[in-house]
Amino acid sequence: MKELMMNMPAMLALTTGAYLLGVWVKRKSGLSMLHPFLISVPVVIAILKVTDIPCSFYIESNVIIDFFLGPCVVALGLLLYDHRKIISRNLVGILSAVTSGSVVGVASVYAMCRMLRLDEVFLLSLEPKSVTAPIAIEISTFLGGDQSLTAVSVVLCGFIGAVIGPLILKVFRMKSPIAKGLAMGCASHGLGTARAIEMGAVEGAVSGLAIALMGVMTAVAVPLFNLIVGL
Amino acid sequence: MNVFIGLFIILAFLVIGNLLSALLGGFIPGSVIGMLLLFLSLLTGVIKDKWVRQAATFLTDNMMIFFMPAFMGIMDLWGVVKMDLWAWIAVLVLTTILVMLASGLTQTFVERLVSRHKAAHADKTGKIIKQED
Structure with a gap:
């Protein structure tokens, strides 16, 4: 056998x-x-x-x-192109939301890993974890993190956001479809988007484009952040 | 449209992205630069979307299979992860909630600003019309 x-x-x-x-x-x-x-x-x-x-x-x-992870990331360019109308109509909101999401994501991972005294490999592998797996793995490899730890963390974050996301949206009274889509897509990429699609067409579309934009922002935010904190 | 046309374009953008990434000192992954360049080329019409659609949707629709090998690597790493399992999970749960709040509330805030601006604007034009009467 x-x-x-x-x-x-x-x-x-x-x-x-x-x-x-x-x-x-x-x-x-x-x-x-x-x-x-x-x-x-x-x-x-x-x-x-x-x-x-x-x-x-x-x-x-x-x-x-x-x-094929690399080509997969490049292919997301088509997804952005398909959503160009929603992007241009809500450019300011979408860009600010994605920027704050990626900065908060990186900074909060750094703060928590340090507080809990987690090993460096956790920090470097988790910093890009709010991003879809192919991009997160690319960033993690660049940083010297562990690909596998990043991949598993990304999938787990997808679960976490898809499960508790709707509750968070309700508690913090986010009612606009675009805000909902951005929250789900920025925090929980693929699985978050699957959930957002069930909420509505706009939520799903926005969540989908947030995946690609969040990847771009995080790819810039992580190395900049590490440069600032001297990692 | 032959699927290899799309595949060739995507690979070419990956090569260009990697080249630019190296020129930038490896600051941003080449694939991310390639994605942005593809997006810009589609917007400007240098690349027609029908050339890449078949190959690109094949890749993005089946994205999960491409990180299965990376995912499986956790089996070898499990010994290290196991010791800090709960701290790891705690970081994931809390930071995911924070990212969700940051992005969702930022958009809510911007929407409120925009609608207030619009209301103020409508007010002004309304007054002008009244004066004209």
């Missing part, structure tokens, strides 16, 4: 198969909160354990998939 599986095509098939299974289960369940990773990741872990293949071999074999 191990001989059959321990090669690159098998590992790539494992990734694509587990991903498709996760997407299929999510679609069948109709739950926006069900992240495909809840299915895909346990499936991959189980198969690696059963066949006794080391995780490092799995990751090495998937470099082709990993490579």
Whole structure:
């Protein structure tokens, strides 16, 4: 079994198969909160354990998939273009909201990591965590953080925001669709957007474009912030 | 439209982005610069959206699969993370709430400013019309 599986095509098939299974289960369940990773990741872990293949071999074999993170980020340019009308109509609000979101995100991670005396690797991996995973991973690699810790933190933040987001919006009386969309998209990227789409079309669209803009702002804010605090 | 046209454009923008990133001293990731350049090229019409649409939507619609390998790396890192598990989760929960408040409330504030400005403006024009009567 191990001989059959321990090669690159098998590992790539494992990734694509587990991903498709996760997407299929999510679609069948109709739950926006069900992240495909809840299915895909346990499936991959189980198969690696059963066949006794080391995780490092799995990751090495998937470099082709990993490579596409960069092109994925570039492709978000089209998403921005598709939302150009909403952006230009609300330019001041959207830009200020995204700027304050990214600055507060970086500063609060720094403050909390220092207060809780967390290791440097946590700080560098978490600073870009309010951003969609492909961009967050790129920023984290630049900073010298850990890619995996960033990826998992990003997904968890997606969950956290999607679950408690609607409550926060209600408590702080954010009623405008644009404010709601920005709050969900800036804090919780993909999963937040899935939730925002359920609130309304404008909320969903704004949340989607916030993902890309938040990535740009955070890519600038993180190195600037680290320069200021002397990290 | 051949999907490789879009893929070629996206890769070309990634290459240019990486080049500019290196020139800027590696301050901003090349992919982020590439995204902005693609956006600007689409706005100015240098690149037509139909050239990249197929390739770009394939990438963004299936974004999750591309960070699965990075995600799996947590298995090797679990020993380190486990020790600070609760502190880590606490940071994630609190900072996510703070980001949500910062962005959402900023937009609410700007909207209020804009509507107040509009109301003041409407007031003035209203008076002018009355005077003319």
